[in-house]
Amino acid sequence: MTSLSDDLQNLTITEDLQLHEPSSKTKHTISPRNPEHNPLYILKNVRKTQNRPAFVAGPMVRYSKLPFRELVRNYNTDIVYTPMILAREFVRNDIARSSDFTTNDKDRCVIVQVGSNNVEDLLKFVEMIHPYVDGIGLNCGCPIKEQVREGIGAALMSEPDLVASMVKAVKEKYGNTVCIETKIRIHPNLDETIAFVKKVEASGVDFITVHGRTKNTRSSQPANWDAIKLIKETVSVPVVANGDCFSLEDAYSIAEHTGVDGVMSARGILSNPALFAGYKKTPWAAVEFFWDLATSYGLPFRIIQHHLSEMLDKVIPRKSLKEMNETTCLIDMIDWFDTHFILKRRGDKGFATATEPSWKINREEAAHI
Numbered sequence: 001m002t003s004l005s006d007d008l009q010n011l012t013i014t015e016d017l018q019l020h021e022p023s024s025k026t027k028h029t030i031s032p033r034n035p036e037h038n039p040l041y042i043l044k045n046v047r048k049t050q051n052r053p054a055f056v057a058g059p060m061v062r063y064s065k066l067p068f069r070e071l072v073r074n075y076n077t078d079i080v081y082t083p084m085i086l087a088r089e090f091v092r093n094d095i096a097r098s099s100d101f102t103t104n105d106k107d108r109c110v111i112v113q114v115g116s117n118n119v120e121d122l123l124k125f126v127e128m129i130h131p132y133v134d135g136i137g138l139n140c141g142c143p144i145k146e147q148v149r150e151g152i153g154a155a156l157m158s159e160p161d162l163v164a165s166m167v168k169a170v171k172e173k174y175g176n177t178v179c180i181e182t183k184i185r186i187h188p189n190l191d192e193t194i195a196f197v198k199k200v201e202a203s204g205v206d207f208i209t210v211h212g213r214t215k216n217t218r219s220s221q222p223a224n225w226d227a228i229k230l231i232k233e234t235v236s237v238p239v240v241a242n243g244d245c246f247s248l249e250d251a252y253s254i255a256e257h258t259g260v261d262g263v264m265s266a267r268g269i270l271s272n273p274a275l276f277a278g279y280k281k282t283p284w285a286a287v288e289f290f291w292d293l294a295t296s297y298g299l300p301f302r303i304i305q306h307h308l309s310e311m312l313d314k315v316i317p318r319k320s321l322k323e324m325n326e327t328t329c330l331i332d333m334i335d336w337f338d339t340h341f342i343l344k345r346r347g348d349k350g351f352a353t354a355t356e357p358s359w360k361i362n363r364e365e366a367a368h369i
């Protein structure tokens, strides 16, 4: 078994990586990956150097796009996931490729999450995407019926041999040049979960994320941190705990309870992207920064609106939130913000630092709009 530093020295960094878009004939280039952005390096090093777990923003369909990833990194998030991308569509469909994944040089450390039910699609997916990401995450937890019916996501929890063969195929082809993770749920029977993680570990997986719920547990029910602890005690690869991290304090409590190497937040970081920097609710500066990122990178209007709705839920009065949610296009929403708030543009000197909204009228008045 090689040590982490050996592993990192053995990483091959490809020069001048290129992504071709056959439809537009546009050629993009992106710089080589930096070994310090390898998720394994982060999971081990953050604990050593900062005496804390690594902070991870989980995959969220529709939401974890490039602007949101950049936003959360500005607030102390170490590892950020893309939404789940279906391998089958990605490898066959040029349009799916450009709509599902965009990246840039600042997008590090990024793990692309993949939904797949077979080795062949997975290998093709990894071949296409690995130069542009720091890790590949195999989704073994998505409970959505359409995916499960196709044998994707949580369906894989009943297919330990298949998961092991998928991980093994990637490791046999790429060795330590590709970091592969599996994001799993727990089984009601913990012995079955333990057998699952042992098999996946033996197949060469680099680390495991455990969402402490079964595929039928609702998100309103608490995540099972004891089960995560048991898994952490069972395997020797790093483990990331997921479920119910809504504040920095939660992140520390989860890490202390389970002994994990990293803590992942999804709903918590969606509503407060500055969670891992210790903010109790979204600071206004994050709202302004998100506006800049979303409009300059070009997120669709409805997604911007959903993000802002989540981020502002605890920040502005309910009535104002409702009004913002009722705007029907980007221009209307910009007008609405311009009417109610003084937005400080970032310019070249970084983003605004305000923690409270800068209302154009005072807050008490605003509460009665």
Ligand SMILES: Cc1cc2nc3c(=O)[nH]c(=O)nc-3n(C[C@H](O)[C@H](O)[C@H](O)COP(=O)(O)O)c2cc1C
Pocket: 058, 059, 060, 061, 062, 063, 082, 083, 084, 113, 139, 141, 142, 183, 211, 242, 243, 244, 245, 264, 265, 266, 267, 268
């Ligand atoms: C809007 C939304 C989209 C999600 N999309 C994905 C996804 O693409 N892949 C995945 O593995 N989990 C997905 N999840 C599940 C989260 O990653 C996470 O496992 C779950 O929400 C529990 O974490 P939390 O308690 O921090 O929210 C999604 C969750 C939400 C709320």
